[in-house]
Amino acid sequence: MKSESVLNRIAQIPVLSVLNSEELTQLLAKSKKREIPRFSYVYSSGSSSDNVYFLVKGMVKIAILSEQGREAIKSILDAPGMFGEQAITCGIFHDEFAVTMQEGAVVLELGIKDFRELMEKNPMVSQKIISFLGKKVKQIEKRLESQIFKNARDRIIDFIKESACKRGYRVGYDWFLKRNLTQQEIANYTGTSRQTVTEVFNELKKANQIYFTRNKILIRDSFNLVCEDVV
Numbered sequence: 001m002k003s004e005s006v007l008n009r010i011a012q013i014p015v016l017s018v019l020n021s022e023e024l025t026q027l028l029a030k031s032k033k034r035e036i037p038r039f040s041y042v043y044s045s046g047s048s049s050d051n052v053y054f055l056v057k058g059m060v061k062i063a064i065l066s067e068q069g070r071e072a073i074k075s076i077l078d079a080p081g082m083f084g085e086q087a088i089t090c091g092i093f094h095d096e097f098a099v100t101m102q103e104g105a106v107v108l109e110l111g112i113k114d115f116r117e118l119m120e121k122n123p124m125v126s127q128k129i130i131s132f133l134g135k136k137v138k139q140i141e142k143r144l145e146s147q148i149f150k151n152a153r154d155r156i157i158d159f160i161k162e163s164a165c166k167r168g169y170r171v172g173y174d175w176f177l178k179r180n181l182t183q184q185e186i187a188n189y190t191g192t193s194r195q196t197v198t199e200v201f202n203e204l205k206k207a208n209q210i211y212f213t214r215n216k217i218l219i220r221d222s223f224n225l226v227c228e229d230v231v
Contacts, residue, residue, distance in 0.1 A: 018124040031108040042098040049091035053084040058105030073189040087112040152192040165227035173221035
């Protein structure tokens with residue numbers, strides 16, 4: 001991926017959107033660019049939290065493992081975006097892991113020392129970080145409320161709506177969405193089971209609200225999808 005394309009992409013990340021072209025070029029020069037295959041670790045749980053990461057291309061899932069080895073997906077990040085913010089706040093070691101979900105993901109690694117220097121030189125970056133962290137807290141609260149107050153079926157439907165609004169696009173009156181997650185991963189994200197995900201998907205398909213194959217989901221107009229601001 002050419003440097004010009006990378007600069008254009010990272011300029012779209014809200015935290016970095018206040019930087020001018022010279023500052024973005026300097027940030028790129030200090031960063032390590034990694035092109036990472038699908039299903040590969042960007043960082044693993046227990047590794048040193050000494051970088052922040054900017055996703056230039058692809059998709060990354062942030063997840064944790066229970067003592068029993070069960071995965072819980074905390075978030076799914078689309079490019080362009082930022083992750084690994086533990087390094088900014090309090091983390092010395094990662095208590096989560098980050099894995100690429102698409103082939104040819106491109107990630108920039110920036111040392112936390114360099115990023116803190118950037119924050120000191122440009123107070124607007126610090127303000128953007130505060131806003132970014134605030135949105136993360138809001139997202140966590142929303143997920144927690146969903147776990148408490150909504151049943152499994154509603155959480156899975158919310159996932160379909162959220163995914164369509166973030167990653168889908170209109171095809172006539174319907175919405176088209178590529179399937180990047182397995183049924184098990186959807187269960188890990190929604191706090192349900194793979195069997196329940198399969199049942200809900202089949203139920204919605206039978207009601208002609210969605211149509212899906214291994215690689216795509218078509219969300220029918222009858223699904224009444226309304227996209228609001230997605231955190």
